[in-house]
Amino acid sequence: MTGLIIKKQREAMQTALSGHNFMLVGSAGTGKSYVINNIYHELKAQGKTVFLTCTTGIACTNFGLHAQTIHRWAGLEDGRYTSKEICNLIKHSPKYSQTLQCIVSADVLIIDEISMLSAKLFEQLGAICSIKDPSRLFGGIQVIVSGDFFQLAPVPNKEYKDEGAMCFTSPLFEKVLSHKVVLTEVVRQDNECFIKAIHEVSKGTVSPETISFIKTLERPFPVGSDSSVVLFSNNDLVNVYNRREILKCPGQIRELVSEDSGDIRVLIKSNAPPRLWLKEGCPVILIRNLSNTLVNGLQGKVVDFEEGCPVVHFPSISCTTKLEKVSFTVFNPDKNMTVATRVQVPLKLAYAITIHKAQGMTLDR
Secondary structure, three states: OHHHHHHHHHHHHHHHHOOOOOOEEEEOOOOOHHHHHHHHHHHHHHHOOOOEEOOHHHHHHHHEEEEEEHHHHHHHOOOOOOOHHHHHHHHHHHHHHHHHHHHHHOOOEEEEEEEHHHHHHHHHHHHHOOOOOOOOHHHHEEEEEEEHHHHOOOOHHHHHHOOOOHHHHHHHHHHHHHHHEEOOOOOOOOHHHHHHHHHHHEEEEOOOOHHHHHOOOOOOOOOOOOOOOOEEOOOOHHHHHHHHHHHHOOOOEEEEEEEEEOHHHHHOOOOOEEEEEEEOOOOOEEEEOOOOOOOOOEEEEEEEEOOEEEEEHHHHEEEEEEOOEEEEEEEEEEOOOEEEEEEOOEEOOOOOHHHHHHHOOOOOO
């Protein structure tokens, strides 16, 4: 690890320990998670109440049991409420009592993978944190964010009037995060050609030399390999590939049909499939946060069926569990009510997944 990296990491640590709000940015492999983890423990050692959050459940797994999603911490759910509505719920609804306690007790809020938090949700988060002290930005809570804006952008949700604008386009962002520390040197590995490729591809300025280097990496999949994951840019391509692959595999297909109610037409937007095809041995991915360890994006394999429910082994957390159906709802903000519900097992096939789902994952192949 070079002196420059150590210097930059120390700069980030000093900024955090001095009580400043700041943004920590850098490309893949520059040690952002390492620095954030150290900041978390150092601030805790000072006696601060620190909450470590991420924009995705998978990103949370990088920090063990210390982290939770920012949506869970702030009560944002899926962004269905306006700032006024969610603040009112947090202050007055018993359902949000734990959320309220977190906000009023917080000294420091850390948010990792900040690039995937939209401007709308960032502003809502500011309103929520201001419950602690309405006279101060973010209620006076120290805010530390980390990420890489060359990586994935927020997912738009026009149903909830969220255009998916980057959080730094919000005027609030610059007011709150006036300090910035940039990690520039990759420390995860030392292959200069690979590091150059990472930088060029992330910026969309790929040189002929990098294209030649990438082509040297082409090779066939290992014979008999069943752990290769294919990445696609959208769910339609993922669904077509997954259906084709499960039909190729030996074994009996178990079809799990959802129970739908309300305005069935809007359920086309639901993340849960109306018909889920599974086989013993097939790869799957969780599509719902069920606990601090069973998080959205966690990969596993179906190992059995009990009473019609799949039993899934999740190797990364050494857990095997039966998954029953849960409710997925579609909320209409104009009517301020849930207009449809789908009850389904919170899984999808994972021979292929979207690039967004892969954010923060470690994939063997």
